[in-house]
Amino acid sequence: MMEILEIADEYRIPIISDEVYYGLSYDTERPFYSFGNLTSTVPVICTGALSKIFCVPGWRCGWTIVYNNSGYFDRVIDNLGKHSMILLHPNSLIQYALPKILGSVPESFFEGLKNKLKNSADVAFEQVSNIRGIKAIKTSAAMYMMVGIEVEEFKDIKDDIDFCKKLLHE
DSSP states (O other), X not given: OHHHHHHHHHHTOXXXXXXXXXXXXXXXXXXXXXXXXXXXXXXXXXXEEHHHHTTOTTOOOEEEEEEOGGGTTHHHHHHHXXXXXXXXXXXXXXXXXXXXXHHHOOHHHHHHHHHHHHHHHHHHHHHXXXXXXXXXXXXXXXXXXXXXXXXXXXTTOOSHHHHHHHHHHO
């Protein structure tokens, strides 16, 4: 991450960081770091959401944090404010629950969630790793797994797109 920040700083490139899995790293060797907290010079926009870290998929409730280093995002902040007025806002149930979710959920919830995610990821990785022609990539913070497809291991499959089409059909 620091190498990315060095390049961004050198070439004056802002960073947009998708942080919907904020804090959910279950690999102690690879903890979560927010780009916004690692620099005071590079302008950073971080996006987050309730859906992953509080396990409420479909709520479509999130936020944007702008680290406006050196005033780079002055115009962007103005436009974000204008656009936030025309977006669909969460329904009243979600608005009512939001203060309790953000203020009352104990740290133990996140520790339990990380343990469940890690256990599920370990089992999924072990199972998928035993499938010929599929190369699992171990995750450390996600609710999905990336896999590589070794098409040469399959009969009548020419590439990854062909694999996906046949998998979908099947």
